[in-house]
Every structure is written in C-alpha cells, then in structure tokens.
Amino acid sequence: MSGAAPDPAPRRHDDGPAVPAVLVARGIVKTFHDGEVDTEVLRGVDLEVRSGELVALMGPSGSGKSTLLSILGTLLRPTAGSVEITGREVTDLDERDLTRFRNRHLGFVFQLHHLLPDFTALENVLFPAWASRAWDAEDARERARELLDRVGLSPRRDYKARQLSGGQKQRVAVARALMMDPDVVLADEPTGNLDSETSEEVLDLLREMSEEQHTALLISTHDEGVARRCDRLLQMADGRLS
Amino acid sequence: MPYELRVSLRYLTSSRLQTCLILAGVAVGILAFTFMAALINGLEVSLTEDVIGNIAHVTLEPPDRVPHVLPDPGDPFRPLAAVQRGSEPRPEIPDWRRLERQIEATPGVRTVAPQVTGNGFLHRGERLLPVAFTGAPRGKLSAIVDLEGHLVRGALPGSPEDLLIGVGVAEELGVTTGQRLLLESERGRRRSLTVRGIFDVGGMINDQAVFVDLATAQSLMELEGSVSKIGLKVDDIYDAPRLARRLAGATGLDAESWIEQNERLQEALTAQGNTGALIKLFSLLTIVIGIASVLLLSAVRRQAEIGILRSFGVSRRSVSVVFVLQGLLLGTVGSVLGAGAGWLFCRLLLELTRGPGGDPALPVDPSRGEYGMAILLATLAGALAAILPARRAATVDPVEVIQH
Numbered sequence: 001m002s003g004a005a006p007d008p009a010p011r012r013h014d015d016g017p018a019v020p021a022v023l024v025a026r027g028i029v030k031t032f033h034d035g036e037v038d039t040e041v042l043r044g045v046d047l048e049v050r051s052g053e054l055v056a057l058m059g060p061s062g063s064g065k066s067t068l069l070s071i072l073g074t075l076l077r078p079t080a081g082s083v084e085i086t087g088r089e090v091t092d093l094d095e096r097d098l099t100r101f102r103n104r105h106l107g108f109v110f111q112l113h114h115l116l117p118d119f120t121a122l123e124n125v126l127f128p129a130w131a132s133r134a135w136d137a138e139d140a141r142e143r144a145r146e147l148l149d150r151v152g153l154s155p156r157r158d159y160k161a162r163q164l165s166g167g168q169k170q171r172v173a174v175a176r177a178l179m180m181d182p183d184v185v186l187a188d189e190p191t192g193n194l195d196s197e198t199s200e201e202v203l204d205l206l207r208e209m210s211e212e213q214h215t216a217l218l219i220s221t222h223d224e225g226v227a228r229r230c231d232r233l234l235q236m237a238d239g240r241l242s
Numbered sequence: 243m244p245y246e247l248r249v250s251l252r253y254l255t256s257s258r259l260q261t262c263l264i265l266a267g268v269a270v271g272i273l274a275f276t277f278m279a280a281l282i283n284g285l286e287v288s289l290t291e292d293v294i295g296n297i298a299h300v301t302l303e304p305p306d307r308v309p310h311v312l313p314d315p316g317d318p319f320r321p322l323a324a325v326q327r328g329s330e331p332r333p334e335i336p337d338w339r340r341l342e343r344q345i346e347a348t349p350g351v352r353t354v355a356p357q358v359t360g361n362g363f364l365h366r367g368e369r370l371l372p373v374a375f376t377g378a379p380r381g382k383l384s385a386i387v388d389l390e391g392h393l394v395r396g397a398l399p400g401s402p403e404d405l406l407i408g409v410g411v412a413e414e415l416g417v418t419t420g421q422r423l424l425l426e427s428e429r430g431r432r433r434s435l436t437v438r439g440i441f442d443v444g445g446m447i448n449d450q451a452v453f454v455d456l457a458t459a460q461s462l463m464e465l466e467g468s469v470s471k472i473g474l475k476v477d478d479i480y481d482a483p484r485l486a487r488r489l490a491g492a493t494g495l496d497a498e499s500w501i502e503q504n505e506r507l508q509e510a511l512t513a514q515g516n517t518g519a520l521i522k523l524f525s526l527l528t529i530v531i532g533i534a535s536v537l538l539l540s541a542v543r544r545q546a547e548i549g550i551l552r553s554f555g556v557s558r559r560s561v562s563v564v565f566v567l568q569g570l571l572l573g574t575v576g577s578v579l580g581a582g583a584g585w586l587f588c589r590l591l592l593e594l595t596r597g598p599g600g601d602p603a604l605p606v607d608p609s610r611g612e613y614g615m616a617i618l619l620a621t622l623a624g625a626l627a628a629i630l631p632a633r634r635a636a637t638v639d640p641v642e643v644i645q646h
Contacts, residue, residue, distance in 0.1 A: 070641045075553060096557065103555020110644055114550040118256035130245035131556045176554070188644075 021048040022183045022216045023072060028081035030067055030239075041067045042078070043239040049184065052214040054207060056227035059236030065220040066188055068236070072218065073186045074102050086183050103132050107177030107215070109206070111189035114173070115161035121148060121172045122157040128179045147175035151205055167198035174205055178213060185210070187219045191226060203229060246560050250567035253540065260536060261572070267532040268576025269583055272620055275525040276584030276611035282518035284607030286511050290479065293507050294500050296387045296447055298355070298473030300486045301503075302345070302495040304333035334468035341472060341493050348492070350477050350485050355385035356469040358459035364407075364452065365424035366415045373411065375425060375452045377459020386473045389441050389453060395419050396439030402455045405435035409442045410449030425452070427462035529620055530627040533572050537565055537631035548635050549643030558636040565632035566625055573624020574617065581613040 030042040041064045049055050059065050070076035072083060074090050083090050085105055093101060107128075115124045122144055129140035148157045151171040156164060164172065170190065177185050187206065191199035203226055210217045219230060227233050235242045254261045312323040335341065338356045345354050358377040363370050383398055384390040389406060390398055396419035399406050405423060412418060419437050426432045435454065442448060460466050472495070476482050482499035490497035501508055541548070548561055588608035595603035 070644075073553070075641045075644075099552070099555055099557045102553070108553050110550075114546065114553075114644065116547050116550070118252050127245070127551070127556075128554045130248075131551075131554065131560065180555075 019050045019052065022051045022086055023047075023049040023218070024084040025068075025072060026082050026084075028068065028071055028083070029079045030064070030071060030076070031079045041239050042071070045081070045239070045241055047234065047241060049216045049218055051183070051216055052210060053232065054210055054217045054230040055219070056230035056233045057218060057220045057236060058222065058224075058227050058233060061222075063236045064239045065236055069186045069188050069218070069220055072184075073106055073108060074098050100132075103128055104180060105183045107180065107182040107185040109170070109173050109177045109185065109187040109190045111192040115164075115169050115176075117162040118160065120158050120160055121153055121164065121168075124161055124172050125175045125179055128176060132180065144175070144179060147178060148172070150209070151175045167194055167201065170194060170198070170202050171205065174202065174209065178209055178215070181213055182215060184216045184218065187217065189220055189222065191221070191223060196225075199223070199226070246563040247567055249564045250571060253544070253564070254568055254571060257540070264532055264536045264572055265576040265579060268529050268572060268620060268624075269580035271525040271529040271532075272577045272580025272616050273584040273587060275522045275616045275620075276581055276613055277587060277606070278518050278521045278525075279612035279616070280584070280588045280606045280608055280610055281604060282514055283610035283612070284605040285514060287607060287610070288605035289507065289511065293504055294479060296443055296445070297500055297503070298386050299476045299479055299482045299500050300474050300489065300497055302335075302341075302472040302474070302489060302493060302497050303470070304335055305494070305496045334465050334470060335472065335495065336468045338469045338472060341495070344493065345472065345474060345489060348485070348489065350481060352475045352477050353382075353385040354472060354474045355379075355382040356456070356472050357386075358456060358463050358465055358468075358470050360427050360429070360459065360463045360470075362425055362427040362462065364411065364415060365426060366417060369415060371411060371414055372450075373425075373452050374450055375427070375454055375459060375462070377454045377456045377462075379456045382456075383453055386475065387443055387447065389439075389443070392441045392443045393439050394442045396437070399438050399453065399455050402458045402461075403434075403436055404438035404455065406439045406441060406453040407437055408448035408451060409440055411452060412437070412440050414449070425454070425462065429462065429464050431462045431464065433458055433462060526619055526623050529573065529576070530623045533569050533624050533627035534630055536572075537568055537628050538634065540568070541565060541631040541635040544635070545638050546643045548638040549640040552638065552640040553644060561638070562632040562636045565635050566628045569624040569626075569628025569631075570621055571624070573621040573627075576624075577617040577620030580620070581611070581616055584611055584616070585613065 025045060025047050028042050028045040029040070032039045032041060045064075045068060057065050057068070067076065071078050074083070074085075074093075078091060081091070085101075088101070090098065090101060116127070119127075122141070125144040125147055126140055129135040129143070135143075145154070145157065148154055151174055153168060153171055153175070156168060161169060161172065170193075174190075177187075185206070190206065191202055194202060206217060206219070207229065209215070219226065221227055311321045314320040314322050335356075342354050342356055345351055355378050359374065361372070361374055364373050378385065380400070383406070394409060405425065407417075415423065417423060417437055419440060421437050422434055423437060424432055424434050435458070454462075456469070460468070463470070476485055479500065483501055486497035486499040486502075489495070551561060552558070585608055588606045588611060591604060591606055592602045592608065597603065
C-alpha cells in the first residue's frame, strides 16, 4: 500500500506478551466531491496503534491529518478502506450503532477544546456518561469528580466552562475524553492553542492517563517537541503516511 | 432527569433575555386567545340568555291538521273525499292535566306550564291597546317568564279577576295597580279585570304582553277545560331539540325547541364562533412562528456545541429531543403565564367597564376562557414549531463544525 507507514514491532509491556493493536486502519482513501471537482485527501493509509501506545501524527497543513482522525474517530466514512477498533469493523456500522460505538470506545480532544460553555466543568465531563445512559447517576458523578481531581481541577469543577482559562478548558477536555475509559483517544492539535508550559502539562497528563488506563493515544501535531515525547512518529504528506 | 431535558433547560436559562422575550410573545398570544374565547363564549351566553330567558325552551302544541284526500282507487285523480284544514276545530289540548304530569316526570325537564294564549285589546275608556294575553294555572305563571322576579309593583294574579301587565302597557294606558281594565279577546269575549301587578322584564314583553289566570284565558278563548299549548323549561338548553323529539313521540303533540324557533340566532352564533376560531388560530400561528424563529436561531448559534455533542456519542435523536423539549417548555410556560394574564385581564375588564347598572361594557365571561385548551394547543404549537429547528440541529455535521 503506497504511503503506508511500516508496521511497528509489537510493543511489549514489562517484557510481557505482545500488546494487540486496538486500532487498525487498512487502505483508507477519502475523496471529497465538490461539483465536478474530486479532491483525494487520503490516498491509501494503513496504520496500527496498540493499547497504551502514544503515537504522533505530523504533517503540513492540508496533508490529511484531521481527515484521517475524523475517519478513525468514526465521524467521517472513508471512500474506501476499513477501520477496526478493538477488533470490530466499524466502517459498515449504521449511524445509530456508530454513535453508540463512538460513545463507548473513543475519546476526543480538540485544539479548541470545544467545551459546552453553559455547563460546569463537572457537567462537561459527565456528558459522555449521560449520553450512554449506562451509568448510575452517582457513580458517574464520582468518576467525573475523580477525573477532574486527577487533572487538578477539583476546585473549579462547578465553574462554567466559559469561566475557565484555555489550559483549564483543555484539562477538562482531557478528563471528558477519558470519562468512558475509552480504548482509543484521538487528539487533534491538543496543545495548538496553549503556551509551552501549559502544553507540557497537558501532554504529561495525556501520557500519564494513557499509561494508567492503557488507552491508545493518537495525537495530530505540528509541534516536534510533542512528537518527540510520543512512542512513535507517523509522518503524513499528500494523503499518505511515510 | 433525562440529560436532554437538562440541556434544554440550560439552553433556555442561559439565554435569559431571548427566553423572556419569546415567553412574553407566547403569553401575549395566549392572552389574546383566552380573551377571545371569554368574549365569544360570554357573548353567546348573553345573547342566548336574552333570547331564551323569556320564552319556553320547548313548546308542545296540537299537531297541525294538514288537508288530506281520499282518492278513487280506479282513478287516482278523482277524489272521493277531501278534508280541508280550515274545517277542523281550533287546536286544543283537552287532556293537558295528564300530559302535564307525564312531561313533569320526564328527566331533563325543569318546569312545565300549560297555557292558553290569545290576542285581544285592552280597553280603558276610549283608549284601545292591542295585546297578547297568556293564561296559566296559578303558581305556573312564572314558569316560563320570571314575572315574580321582575315585579315592580303589586303581586301576581291571585284570582280569575286579576290582570298582570308590563310597565310599557301601564304607561301607555296610564294605569297602575288596583285600577280596572277591560280585556276583549279575538273571539269577541270581554272580561273586566283588576290590575294586580306590574312587571318589568325588558323588551317587547313590557309593551305587548299581559298575563291572567288560566280560567280567565280559557273563558276569553272559549277553551273551557283545555289549553292551547304546553311550554317547558329544561335543565340543558342545548339538549332541548332531543327532548322535544322525545316528548313529541311520547305525547303525540308537535314539539319545537327554542333552537328551531331561533334559527337566525344560531346562524349568528355560529358565524361569531367561526370568527373567534380564526382569531384564535392566528394567535397560535404567531406562537408557532415566534418559537420556530427563536429555536432556529439557537440551532444555528449552537452548531459547534451540537457537533461536539455528536462527537462523543449523543445521537441525532437526542439532539432533536433537546430542541423539541425547548419548544414544549416555551409553549407550556408561556401559555400558563398567558392564561393567567388572560384571566386577570378579563376580570379587570369586567370590573373596570361596569356601567351604572352594574352591567359590563363587554359581555366577557372570565370563567369561559378555554384556558386548558389554550395551554394544550400552545404546548403542541411549541412542539410543532421545534420540528424544523430540531431537524436542522440533528443534521449538523460534527466534522465540519469541529474542523472550523
């Protein structure tokens, strides 16, 4: 497959058995149609990310990073190719099952944090649990409080999102992404809008929590410093991984 | 609490000014709705009471004798015998006492008044006044028209020599109680009677009607032992046509309800009701348009939030529910406020426009403002108004709003 990144050697934790790939993408092609113009944004992408692994995805603007993350996050359907998450092929799921699958298995952290400004930090973290309808209300609150405590925002948990600073908002976004204990967290430029000190803090947080919860983390970034702190680096150019 | 409701409430409370404005809009619409209902219904009651207050709800009379022909079996165009209408004796009900008891025992009948009615002249010296006279058994004179409640002088007739007249007749002839008048019937019979009482029920009755004892009317109309018709009041005036049909079948008499006797009134009330319904419909349409525009604006303004909700697993259906709930909440809360304001407005209007006689300028009936119906319809209107914004919100593409 052209442009595919070489498969990494199976990562071992503590010299134990090989860790299985939790996210597998094969031959991902994405073409956008605008009138008579077709734009091929992804041209056959293969990748695997293993449980607990931190992978950086770098590339210039327009190389297809965000589109790839959207497809891996089941927000966008590929024109061709397949995506398996926790061994389940997701590209042929219908809209309803896809929404449920996304809720249970995936977490997102975006560059602009995208919190709901009229809700408190605690409520923002609780939203995925509310949407799943699978949690006991008090259990969900307890879990959300723990996560906010973990990201150092216990004192701010009852603040409306609009009352928080940029770094605090991104910490809340990290806590929200981890609320459902997802198998994969996809982060699109999570430190893009933060100063270097806050970026470091957020990255440390993502790394620590990924290790604690064995969550696979795929981070799209322009920042080489961020990329260096990941387990593996994938370079993207012209819709291909190299 | 379902989280969709939590989100709906938060969206509404976080845009306070906008929410207050649209609630005020819904409330004003419902105020107009309930005021129209109270006015139209009050007007209907007022007009109906004016019309039926002084007439029988059902009138039973001997059947009309239609002319009939006995044709020759060999030649259908050759009559063997013909019975003409004019050759029949005057319509009368000889066994009225039995029928009175039978009618009184019928469920739904409030009062029964056997009557002898006729036309005649009141003489006072050289002065003549055409009048319609009614005779009823003592104690039944007020069964149809509330004469007792509208006496302005004297008392009801207590003997066959007594006469009860209206204030118009008294004024026209220049008489008062205790004076004697001569009543001459259309049959040419005359009785000298004493004015026992004077009533004021309003309208033409004051100027044209006089009341006497049944025996006096029978004598004047040469109907000794009989009555010319039986009038009755019923408990439910709108049930009168059904009761009339039932009594006609049971007694063999012709029965007509006040509704059939006043078809023009019914037509006027129907036209008035249709006009009111149209105004109420416009009020509801205003509510639908108001809520829809506010929610559409909200759906556009909150696109990014909707996209992010969709990204972590909130279904399209739940997004739609959030907007439909907002429509329902705006419709319900706004209409409850509007219904309360409507009731208060009607009460104030009644109190502030009361004339010297105690009658309000507008016949508004605050108890008939159809408040429950208004709240129900406004709530449905709110849900209806939310459909388009909900569809719009549910189709937000999360990728597009997240990337931009």
